[in-house]
Amino acid sequence: MNKDALTSEFLEALTNASRKIRTAFNQRVTAHGLTYPRARALLRLSKKPGMTQSELACELELEQATMVRILDRMEEHGLVERQPDPKDRRAKLIVLTPRGTEQAALVTSIGHSMRLEIFADINSEDIAAGIQLLNKLGERAMLMEDLRDLT
Amino acid sequence: MNKDALTSEFLEALTNASRKIRTAFNQRVTAHGLTYPRARALLRLSKKPGMTQSELACELELEQATMVRILDRMEEHGLVERQPDPKDRRAKLIVLTPRGTEQAALVTSIGHSMRLEIFADINSEDIAAGIQLLNKLGERAMLMEDLRDLT
DNA sequence: CACATATAGTTAGCACCCTAACAATTTTGA
């Protein structure tokens, strides 16, 4: 098979795997008012509370506008609180509520069991190689995005 | 590094790479009224015209409801037409318009050059290994989705 | 035949994700 067909097939596999894993995760946590992106935010915040929205968005590699919506919903569900930053009146510090902390623990446990199941018969070397590959591709794509600014 | 942390990192890399590649592609084709999912549909249709919506959704591994809206927009942009199926009055056959055929060719060329750039310094063996891995994970996740029905 | 069931497509509603444009505030530099 030539390389072009191979890369095409790779992107199809990437798209489909990504969507299916996200959907499967969502199905397992929707009962708790959670979703995949909310769970990611929850875990980051439980490790490093008091970040601004921009910092959190940057760590999750999301746009600020996307972060706003997700935090809106998380606040509605009582998972996080926006507190004014005493150092900068523009910024808001995001902290977990007690309920948010509980849910973070739940997410950790659900995520753990899902990953065990999904990666059951796959060895660590293949996973590590996959990470290398995906990060390389992601970086490439990010550089391509930035080209847009040079017009 | 233990395997759990490795799988966690893999999913982060998967999520980010998938989003960035999709975004980069969208940025390159939006000027032509196209998007990533529309491009996928266009290419399938150019290879096999006259499919029903269900068949197309199945090949693209999307839900029917998702397919409906994508085809709505493609029809609005004059890329495809819905024709009645003489064999089944419920079904509709999707065919490319002349403009759709043109755009399919354009997508082919843009996709080709993007893949060349993204996969420039990655060898075919690694790509093939990645496909194997992603397909295995996608299949696992799909099986997990179906478990939902057994409650 | 008649009724139950299955299938094709649609609509509605929720959640993401992005870009573009905006207000408030802070920082920078002439």
Next chain:
DNA sequence: TCAAAATTGTTAGGGTGCTAACTATATGTG
């Protein structure tokens, strides 16, 4: 100093993706 530039968060609008519920048509079974 003080106006220009950068940054923080927001809203608006477009485009996925899903599930659930609905209509119309086909099919299968008694």
